[in-house]
Amino acid sequence: MGSLVIGCVLLAWLAAAPVAAAATTAHEIVAPKVLPASAWDHVKGTPGIVFGRTTPGIPDVQMICDVHCPYCARVYTQLVERRPALRVRWVPIAYFKPDSDRVAAAILAAPDPRAALDRNYRAYDHAARRGGYGDASADVLKLDASHAALKERWRGWGRFTPMVLVRAGDGTVLQAAGTSPAFLDPVLDRAGRSKQAYDAW
Template identity: 35%
Template sequence: MTTMNRRHFLLASIVLLPAMPAWAGMLKGSTPLTGQREQGVWLAVQQLAGLRLTKPEEQTQIVFFFDPNCPACAKLWQWFDTMPRRDVASMWIPVAYMKPTSEARAIALLRTADPYAALAQNFLTFDAAAWEGAMPPVKDATLAEQSSLRKNTRYWSRSLFGATPLILYRAKAGGIWQEVGLSDAADLDRLLSQLATARLSAYTK
């Protein structure tokens, strides 16, 4: 049986709960569970190492922070991996905290030439009982790869909120917004309906 320390237990409790707006509204401080974030947060996140599911001409609409061994993240991908959701311009940023294999598995995902296929491989045959993604962990991670992934994890835990899945998105009404936890499919679909367009507007004189 996998041994979990207290931090892992508390975070696992969060990721497996549905979103709870009333509880979120009680949180204070610089890293609220849900709410509007500064534009600088969005710009900083775009510089992290991630798997981009976008066309060359598109802007990212939504960002998902995930651990490759996170059961709630697997459910999130399984919801996302259907039409028309998979056409959303998204960025999937791996972090590593849930299990010893998380770092090497996340690096394997970042190495891939086909990010969509890699995420599908990891999450569509996810071992929910063992909390293990299906992507084989790398055995030769470089210092640069480890540093890049740890930068993801530091930013996520210190500047956002240390739980997965965590979602940032650009709203068509304006602003950058954060959500934490796995909502039901209807709530997630409503969130997608609020996204800003992936394409820059063409202005004419």
């Protein structure tokens, strides 16, 4: 009889385990990490490219990216298609491939950096795991020291790309925990334009 009771308890525990795992996963999806306010300023102090609304305003979303990162390309496409009005600032670092540094620098130095980054991610080669931007200047240019400094801090914040940072209406800096809409949307929905109009880019 005792073994039957133990067996029933074990079966009940096994049946509940997937539910508990699902609950944990759901919690992780909607629970962004809070970063110190200084994190926002470090990213803001590094050259980047703004997409979204053309009306004046301060982006409340910053994206630390690598030009060859496949997940960056995927999130870029998602945002362009699903949230075209969202004002997002893309800030490159270099780690994914040996020439990530040079290609990112060439994109920033392009006559139209927005068009260059757009081409890079829209023409992404998933088989080669490479961005689609090509330019002779990518052979000689390099990112500046501010990108290297940001990369050092990025390592302490989790070491992944794209790293999505959102500044909420109350100034809290949130870091999304994933790249699918299920992870991103709850964080992006909390982006609120800063009341500090003088805080120019």
